[in-house]
Amino acid sequence: MTPADITGTSCSRALDSDCGAGVGKSVLLGMSGGVDSSVASLLLRRQGWQVRGLTMITHDGGFAAAEDARAVCDTLSIPLLVVDVREAFRRLVVDDFISAYLMGLTPNPCIRCNPAVKFSLLIREADRLGCSAIATGHYAGIRRNPATGRLALLKTPSGRKDQTYFLHRLDQSQLNRLTFPLEGLQKPAVRQIAAEYGLSGQDGSSLAVKPDSQDICFIPDGNYTDFIRRELLRHGPSDALKLTEPGKTVDINGKTIGSHQGLIHYTVGQRKGFQVRTTDRLFVIGMELSSNTLIVGPYEQVLKKQIRVGEIVYSGAESFKAGDRLLARIRSSAREMPCQVEPEPDGDLAVTFEQPVSAPSPGQSCVFYDRDLIMAGGIIRMS
RNA sequence: UGGGGUGUAGCCAAGUGGUAAGGCACGGGACUUUGACUCCCGCACUCGUAGGUUCAAAUCCUGCCACCCCAG
Numbered sequence: 001m002t003p004a005d006i007t008g009t010s011c012s013r014a015l016d017s018d019c020g021a022g023v024g025k026s027v028l029l030g031m032s033g034g035v036d037s038s039v040a041s042l043l044l045r046r047q048g049w050q051v052r053g054l055t056m057i058t059h060d061g062g063f064a065a066a067e068d069a070r071a072v073c074d075t076l077s078i079p080l081l082v083v084d085v086r087e088a089f090r091r092l093v094v095d096d097f098i099s100a101y102l103m104g105l106t107p108n109p110c111i112r113c114n115p116a117v118k119f120s121l122l123i124r125e126a127d128r129l130g131c132s133a134i135a136t137g138h139y140a141g142i143r144r145n146p147a148t149g150r151l152a153l154l155k156t157p158s159g160r161k162d163q164t165y166f167l168h169r170l171d172q173s174q175l176n177r178l179t180f181p182l183e184g185l186q187k188p189a190v191r192q193i194a195a196e197y198g199l200s201g202q203d204g205s206s207l208a209v210k211p212d213s214q215d216i217c218f219i220p221d222g223n224y225t226d227f228i229r230r231e232l233l234r235h236g237p238s239d240a241l242k243l244t245e246p247g248k249t250v251d252i253n254g255k256t257i258g259s260h261q262g263l264i265h266y267t268v269g270q271r272k273g274f275q276v277r278t279t280d281r282l283f284v285i286g287m288e289l290s291s292n293t294l295i296v297g298p299y300e301q302v303l304k305k306q307i308r309v310g311e312i313v314y315s316g317a318e319s320f321k322a323g324d325r326l327l328a329r330i331r332s333s334a335r336e337m338p339c340q341v342e343p344e345p346d347g348d349l350a351v352t353f354e355q356p357v358s359a360p361s362p363g364q365s366c367v368f369y370d371r372d373l374i375m376a377g378g379i380i381r382m383s
Numbered sequence: 384u385g386g387g388g389u390g391u392a393g394c395c396a397a398g399u400g401g402u403a404a405g406g407c408a409c410g411g412g413a414c415u416u417u418g419a420c421u422c423c424c425g426c427a428c429u430c431g432u433a434g435g436u437u438c439a440a441a442u443c444c445u446g447c448c449a450c451c452c453c454a455g
Contacts, residue, residue, distance in 0.1 A: 032416090034416090036416095097417090101418095106417080106418050106419075107417070107418075108417040108418070109417055109418095110416055110417055111417075112417095138416095163416075166416070166417085212415080212416070213416045214415055214416055214417095215415090215416080215417080216416090216417060216418085217416075224417090224418075258395090258407095266418095266419090267418050267419050267420095268419085269418095269419060269420060270418085270419055270420080271407095271419090271420075272407075272408085272419095273407090273408095274407085275394080275395090275407070275408085276395085276406085276407070277394085277395050277396085277406095277407095278395070278396085278406065278407085279395075279396055279397070279404090279405050279406050279407095280405085280406065281405085281406060281407090282406080282407090283420090284419095331417095331418090331419075331420080332415075332416090332417075333414075333415065333419095333420085333421090334420090358420075359419080359420070361418075361419070363417095363418085364417080364418075364419085365417095
């Protein structure tokens with residue numbers, strides 16, 4: 001679809017015509033106030049859907065974005081529902097985020113939020129409002145895996161913006177109601193649509209040039225370590241505070257070669273932020289919580305051929321059997337790498353990569369693809 | 384005030400006569416709905432200091448200063 005399809009003289013007719021996938025049906029669209037979900041609302045209407053918007057307030061700083069969503073909905077005459085989910089978000093996402101760091105993990109709060117808060121709220125409200133479908137402005141698609149009949153997220157072709165990694169924990173019932181209007185589009189095209197349609201935020205500024213969201217939404221200044229420390233102090237003294245305080249940095253042989261600022265500042269594979277007496281470029285290869293020690297080493301020591309992945313959510317696959325060959329992505333921006341999986345008795349997966357991968361970080365997600373479909377995904381365990 | 388050692392960027396540090404490596408930190412940018420990684424660009428007209436030797440000195444010589452160690 002080109003922008004011309006929804007703008008110009010044919011636009012108004014197309015927007016409210018009764019042809020398209022959504023004719024006679026209503027959809028509840030998650031709207032963040034950003035350009036993606038705003039353009040998604042346009043596209044849904046063009047498909048004939050009766051669109052309702054839902055904006056969720058996840059944290060104290062979330063009200064401004066809601067105003068932008070309101071502005072868009074006013075422009076397009078879309079009814080908008082704003083729901084305050086701060087309590088649930090704190091319980092299901094923020095608390096998990098903090099406790100993960102206190103276990104030496106590197107959590108990905110967006111991945112926890114999607115199934116537990118964002119999409120479960122969309123489903124709940126869609127049911128309440130009588131909407132048959134839900135939608136968001138993510139860059140992703142959904143397909144049924146012919147081999148199993150199960151629904152799976154469809155990855156965007158490589159080189160484009162693909163957000164399936166963040167959505168991999170959605171379950172079948174969530175995928176079953178979901179549609180992604182932005183599937184197949186690229187970001188520049190979406191911005192162009194916003195520009196041509198003149199979408200603007202609450203203050204009148206163009207959504208077409210609104211920056212992408214980034215960083216952790218509930219930590220606007222980006223300083224997550226300060227955030228964790230503040231939260232810990234709020235609950236009074238505790239042993240956990242030790243992890244926010246400086247300690248020693250050692251090499252793989254246990255020899256002390258410097259110091260660090262507090263273990264919550266680090267993640268496996270990180271190369272900066274610790275003070276060490278050396279001329280080499282060193283990376284975090286692990287940490288020891290009990291002694292507040294950071295372990296670092298040269299790049300080779302950060303390469304791993306085997307990892308263990310837990311908390312598996314199966315999508316396109318119903319299960320795996322030993323020796324299944326897949327492609328796995330161990331971070332949002334990484335390429336998928338060929339691997340073999342072997343289910344463990346406890347439900348975890350032992351994963352062996354064909355080639356060593358760089359710095360799999362415990363707490364981050366490992367998502368398994370078969371070609372372009374997500375088969376399953378889970379959380380990387382401590383090695 | 385006898386002996387030995389060391390002084391190179393905010394920190395660590397290579398360099399022993401030929402025109403200041405590298406790592407951390409720092410600043411700017413790209414990438415990015417997590418944390419990271421990665422990639423660009425910048426960062427000592429100068430090597431404690433004052434002289435000397437040399438076509439050429441961080442490198443050799445001398446004085447001075449500072450710090451460290453060992454002795455009394």
